[in-house]
Amino acid sequence: MLLHVEDLNIEFHDHIVPETVVYDFDLDMDEGEIVGLVGESGSGKSMSALAIAGLLSRHDAKKRGSIIFMGEDILNCPRETLRGLQGDEISMIFQEPMTSLNPVKKIGWQVEEAMRIHTDKTPEERKKRALEVLRSVELNDPERVYNSYPHQLSGGMRQRVMIAAAMVNTPKLLIADEPTTALDVTVQAEVVKLLKRINREENTAILFISHDLSLIRQLCKRVLVMKGGYVVESGDVEKIFVNPEKDYTKRLIDSIPKVILDRD
Amino acid sequence: MTGIIKKIISSILTIAVVACLVFMAFSLIPGDPAVAKLGTQATPEKLAALRETMGLNKSVPARFVEWIAGVVRGDFGTSYSYSMPVTKLIADKLPVTVILTLYSFILMIAVSVPLAIVAARYENSALDKTIQILSQITMSVPPFFGGIIITLIFGLGLKLFAPGGYVSYSVNAGRFLGYMFWPALAIALPKVAMAFSLLYGGLTTEKRKDYARTAYSRGNSTKDVFYKHLLKNACIPVITFFGMALADMIAGSIVIEQVFSIPGLGRILLTSIQNRDYPVVEAIIVCIAVLVIVSNLLVDILYRVIDPRIITED
Structure with a gap:
């Protein structure tokens, strides 16, 4: 088992009355598995993902339960241990490719960062690997992208760069928090295809978060449906699509726009 | 790159304008360097002779042309009160x-x-x-x-x-x-x-x-x-x-x-203003202006180095 999350509760204490955003979240993931996490905004899916990635370190956020990743207790291990995993075994990509890259640093520097932190590679080896990973995320002319700044690239290209930077150390788990929401529909499909290929070739497990069930259906076998901080339904994507147990899931499925083609 | 070249050119122009203004200002304000040096009891003949050697009897435009020609060569003239070249006077300050x-x-x-x-x-x-x-x-x-x-x-x-x-x-x-x-x-x-x-x-x-x-x-x-x-x-x-x-x-x-x-420059600037020692005051003010303009230029270059989003072809 790669990841085991049990009874995860997340509470925020930034107001007078504490506010719970995630209740009793459970999740098991095996190596190389793709799991979808679907729900509306505010359903707690991003918070759960941030907690798993060890990025929910705001001191007003209280986390209970356990997150065990590769035998390490993410919630209670020393920060050193956590940092050793971040960018090496767990990577994360975010919703906004326009703002997720540092605007004043070259792409090459940012893609190489996780290697500088976690490996002893020489600058030449790092550059070679960076170009290789930029090529593998289907960016034309990786040499030019390597020497560019983020503002010189389109949104789709930046998200590919984010994926490249996340995959540079071939992590065991990639958390993708709505990676396609800010992109055009055609680019969305390409990014989903790319994630699928990465999963197949590198055997990286992917936790794919989206509010779009149709994307989840293209990519994942298993899905968790969240609403109001609770996981309301989980299981095989196709089963849930065909036979949703909960009314909420049914409404989510109905909200997918359908192209009606029958003309008789 | 052209942006920086433009900046450098405009900086040089600014320095030139500052130099002109400084000279104008000191030919307009009242006060006679000859009197300041010899005192109010000096005879008119002595004062006239001193003005002659200081070059003060020439017209303002003529003195200006002479001064600017000197400045371009790095020569700010001779100090009235110290009787030595201004450049030498401020070189170590x-x-x-x-x-x-x-x-x-x-x-x-x-x-x-x-x-x-x-x-x-x-x-x-x-x-x-x-x-x-x-x-x-x-x-x-x-x-x-x-x-x-x-x-x-x-x-x-x-x-x-x-x-x-x-x-x-x-x-x-x-x-x-x-x-x-x-x-x-x-x-x-x-x-x-x-x-x-x-x-x-x-x-x-x-x-x-x-x-x-x-x-x-x-x-x-x-x-x-x-x-x-x-x-x-x-x-x-x-x-x-x-x-x-x-x-x-x-x-x-x-x-x-x-x-x-x-x-440093500060002390000599104050005494020179008191003594109406215009060549020294003008030279120091031009120096300070150059320092300020150069520091602004550096800031501008630094901007371009730090923020890649500034388009250099402006």
């Missing part, structure tokens, strides 16, 4: 003022950057609050007063330096820098407070941005996130202030030289 200014500038950066990072990192903690209060206090202390307080506490009280014990850089560079630390500190302190506030504001804004989260997700320590990612972004709006501070420090050093008895 200019470095003192330049070093004092740069010293203050480096101190400002060296103190404000780590302070802002610590305070922004532990935002809203007791440490942050303490630094904020100290910063508010130092911000409101003008350099000349700060200089007096520093002399009183560190010079007379703790005996860390001898007030008035200036050592020339040509005699002993180490002791020179040791003494200059204190006036530099007096100039830097209020600027440290302002730079701190601006950097703190920048850092606390930047640390909430998405790219900071990305940096954490790659395994960066908090310190590395601040120094390698946030600092450069937080600096961009502060660079303008750095430029203004540098220009301000040049002016500030002239005042502080008096407090610490440093024989």
Whole structure:
């Protein structure tokens, strides 16, 4: 088992009355598995993902339960241990490719960062690997992208760069928090295809978060449906699509726009 | 690149305009250098003879052309009161003022950057609050007063330096820098407070941005996130202030030289104004203008180096 999350509760204490955003979240993931996490905004899916990635370190956020990743207790291990995993075994990509890259640093520097932190590679080896990973995320002319700044690239290209930077150390788990929401529909499909290929070739497990069930259906076998901080339904994507147990899931499925083609 | 060349050309033009204005101003203000030198009891013949040797009997445009021709060659004429070439007179004083200014500038950066990072990192903690209060206090202390307080506490009280014990850089560079630390500190302190506030504001804004989260997700320590990612972004709006501070420090050093008895440009400027020693005053003002304009130019170049989004072909 790669990841085991049990009874995860997340509470925020930034107001007078504490506010719970995630209740009793459970999740098991095996190596190389793709799991979808679907729900509306505010359903707690991003918070759960941030907690798993060890990025929910705001001191007003209280986390209970356990997150065990590769035998390490993410919630209670020393920060050193956590940092050793971040960018090496767990990577994360975010919703906004326009703002997720540092605007004043070259792409090459940012893609190489996780290697500088976690490996002893020489600058030449790092550059070679960076170009290789930029090529593998289907960016034309990786040499030019390597020497560019983020503002010189389109949104789709930046998200590919984010994926490249996340995959540079071939992590065991990639958390993708709505990676396609800010992109055009055609680019969305390409990014989903790319994630699928990465999963197949590198055997990286992917936790794919989206509010779009149709994307989840293209990519994942298993899905968790969240609403109001609770996981309301989980299981095989196709089963849930065909036979949703909960009314909420049914409404989510109905909200997918359908192209009606029958003309008789 | 063309943007920088344009800037350099406009800087040279600005210096030329400043030189013209300085000359005009001193030919308009009342006061006679010959009288200032010989005293009010001098005979009209003697005064006329002195004006003749000073070249004051020529018309203003003629003197201006002569002066500008000299300035272009690096010759600012002869001092009325010291009877020696102005360039020679200020040659060993200019470095003192330049070093004092740069010293203050480096101190400002060296103190404000780590302070802002610590305070922004532990935002809203007791440490942050303490630094904020100290910063508010130092911000409101003008350099000349700060200089007096520093002399009183560190010079007379703790005996860390001898007030008035200036050592020339040509005699002993180490002791020179040791003494200059204190006036530099007096100039830097209020600027440290302002730079701190601006950097703190920048850092606390930047640390909430998405790219900071990305940096954490790659395994960066908090310190590395601040120094390698946030600092450069937080600096961009502060660079303008750095430029203004540098220009301000040049002016500030002239005042502080008096407090610490440093024989820089400041002292000679004041005595020359009293003596109506126009060639010296004009030369010093042109020097200061050049320093200010060059520092602005550097800031502009720095902007382009730090922020790749500034289009250089403007």
